[in-house]
Amino acid sequence: MSEVKKIATREGYGDGLAELGAVNPNVVVLDADLAAATKTGVFKKAFPERFFDCGIAEGNMMGIAAGLATTGKIPFASTFAMFAAGRAFEQVRNSIGYPHLNVKIGATHAGITVGEDGASHQCNEDIALMRTIPGMVVLSPADYVEAKAAVKAAAEYEGPVYLRFGRAAVPVINDEASYQFEIGKGLVLREGSDVTIVATGIMVSASLEVAEKLAAEGISAEVINIHTIKPLDKDTILASAKKTGKVVTAEEHSVIGGLGSAVCDVLCENNPVPVCKIGMNDVFGESGSAAALVAKYGLDADGVYRKVKEFLNK
């Protein structure tokens, strides 16, 4: 896939915000001293009067966003996933989730592809934290195009939304002109009959690569892109599991509480089939390049391929 264009999903966040700002005057963007990294700087440049830097005070930023939302603004509160879902968890839960306010949380630098900054900044727990909050929508786009579309879909939706973006450039797999984002809709990107790979975020393009490789060996893998972790598209997952009888989940997140857990909940309650969860196995990350880290932790195409083969040969 070396020919494919690569762009980080956080770029889609910034560009999506700027496009949104032009058509929706209610959109207000907040950041916590990371505007260059989260890419909200793109919005700041276009609409300085609707951009507020809260300084390094993430809990307060979530509360300010809540207050803005009570008056009809559509605030996007932005920082790294670690500080949005981690540091400010209780503010998100009590000041945004409980009153079900129309706040959008733009969380960038999720997962281990943060890279060199190391474990303190690599949030592999945010999906788990955010999806336990009643009424919280959790979006995890796979590429630049989907990220941008997710920003617009979040603005149109009335209620709290957590948006998860990555730091590292990842392949653009969607066509911007034709792409449609529907919250809660899983996308079957490739049909197959032997195994289902349910992936989210940066694991989607890796999973497509794996399916290609498996096909060459006569193994037919279905790949589903779950860009909405909550509400989860149960129907699409169950239909596929019924067909293949084997499910692999792939996420750049802990295997505890994330996409894999959510998928297992649905399968266990409706149609138990063998599952193999791919993700961070209850460990912290470390410093290194994004490429080196995904290779070490088995979150690149090679790692997923090995795991799927092991699972199928069991």
Place this chain on the structure above:
Amino acid sequence: MDNLELKITANEVRKGIVTAVHSAKAGHPGGSLSAADIFTYLYFEEMNVNPEDPKNPDRDRFVLSKGHTAPGLYATLAHRGYFPVEDLTTLRKLGSYLQGHPCMQHVPGVDMSSGSLGQGISAAVGMALSAKISGKDYRTYTLLGDGEIQEGQVWEASMFAGFHKLDNLVVIVDNNGLQIDGKIDEVCSPYPIDKKFEAFNFHVINVDAHDFDALRAAFAEARQTKGMPVAIIAHSVKGKGVSFMENNAGWHGKAPNDEEYAVAMADLERIGEQLCQK
């Protein structure tokens, strides 16, 4: 309202607080009673609000950052006409809209959900900021406990408000000197409170929380203050109006039993009669 009417109303609010907490067999009377005069002044004199139209986009906003004193807010809202006073006895009961801590989705007149200390002030800052962005002239008020200001988030919010010169924001600290574990200056002292807010670029006003002339003057001064947010440090007596609850940390979060309730109501009846003789 003149001062006598305000005093009579505040006394009714206090009865509502004690009655609600007694009925619930739980809740926070001490900090509700210390703030009863502040609640009354805000809702009956200071704020531009209309119980018939509680969601009017141009209304003044109030955020009870010290959300545990919901009985004080509820009793005030009920007497102001947002909902029936009789409903106060449903406080904290299963199925009641009067949740233990304020819930904006269910209680008419509640502008923000709260209960986790330190968070309400940030929401109030967001409301004040929104008015500035939109060029609206509504004002935002928020009430904090003097123990609550130990939370770091209070100072994050204050830094933002001071930096952005939110002169449409009034932060009121109910300085009753007590928190759960005892005196605030023995637990982990936040004093000097006025100097702290001054350092965060607030105009600070010290006031007797139980003197309506002083409250009137303080809120008037707040309105005239331009270019900076205002902090009103309201010196109060926790449990004010109920003899055995006054200045007693033990009545922070405890309901009176039937005998205690009778004594409390007798105290307040007596105060009410004295006011009516004036």
